Amino acid sequence: MERSKQERRTRKRIGIMFLLLLLMMVAGIMGGAVKVSLHDFWNLFAGNEITAAGRIILYIRLPRMIGAVIAGMGLSVAGAIIQTILNNPLAGPNIIGVNSGAGFAVVLCSALLPKAYQILPFAAFGGAFLTVMFVYYLGKKTGASQMTLILAGVAIGSLLNGATDALYTFQEESLLASTSFRIGGLSGINTSVLTYAGAVVIISLILVLLFHNELEVLSLGEETARTLGLSVSAYRFLFLALAAALSGAAVSFAGLLGFVGLIIPHIARMLVGEESKYFISASAILGALFLLVCDYIARTWFAPYELPVGIILSFVGAPFFVWLLFHRRKRRQNA
Secondary structure (H helix, E strand, C coil): CHHHHHHHHHHHHHHHHHHHHHHHHHHHHHCCCCCCCHHHHHHHHCCCCCCHHHHHHHHHHHHHHHHHHHHHHHHHHHHHHHHHHHCCCCCCCCCCCHHHHHHHHHHHHHHHCCCCHHHHHHHHHHHHHHHHHHHHHHHHHHCCCHHHHHHHHHHHHHHHHHHHHHHHHHHHHHCCCHHHHHHCCCCCCCHHHHHHHHHHHHHHHHHHHHCHHHHHHHCCCHHHHHHCCCCHHHHHHHHHHHHHHHHHHHHHHHCCCCCHHHHHHHHHHHHHCCCHHHHHHHHHHHHHHHHHHHHHHHHHCCCCCCCCHHHHHHHHHHHHHHHHHHHHHHHHHHC
16 A cells, blocks of 8 residues: 555656656747747647748757757666666766767767768767776676776776867867867757667667666666576666667767766656666656756856856756765765
8 A cells, every 4th residue: 555655656756757847848949049939839830831930949949959858868867777787876877988988989980971970879879888888897807896886987988088089189170069069068959860869769768668677676786686587697788788879879969968867867766766667767857857957057047148058067967976975975974
């Protein structure tokens, strides 16, 4: 009976999150340096003649809103998976170098094939996957602690960032929007890039939710999972591949956005608990909502100027990370 009440409460919270996401999607389309009204919004989808405001919605605001949703979902669920698999709440795509691996692959692909936008999500997946597997391999082989695993990821991320900077130095003329990519931003997104990245994120999310029971078992620890008959190596490989696909798809068009995959899983965990199907769903919704809010702030608070959303994320994420370190220390002292 108590569990049934808890599930209803959790589902109600997820429903409220989803409603807030829908409202923020509308606000994201309407808000900006140029204001558009609900009437403009309605005219666009009612089949009436497209006005100047309609063109702003259709070609600028709508792709940007969809991009924020896709990137927010991808990065937050990738963070949730990585924290679960590595059993480390300090892990995240940007912290352990996964975003850096995806970013390096995107920059390398852009330098070699500057017009092949459709393969960027897959190049980013390859870079992210190789990075996360290498970090995990280092941790397993050295018998490293959770904190050492984080430090190894930071070191690998720094190495990859250096390699990315080297590519920029030698191929600057062939790399588009290099500064905004490194900071992370959602301006200038086009639907051709979103189509491929969105397909990767949606398919990966569906697979994660289909295998939520296996993720739940993995969260109990490797020894317990083996005792329960789960093929730990196979499912760990699957989930790390899905995390790489989610993170890589987001990085391929939004750049090196930080902290989404670290912050959002913690908030989702506090709101809906550890049960995987609710935890993953809440992470996806909150990730999209969080990035939409940050992008709205970046576009409206400093109008007529616009900040890259990556700057807003850094101002929010860095203090959160420091708080998390102190919070974990306090918990250890009280244990």
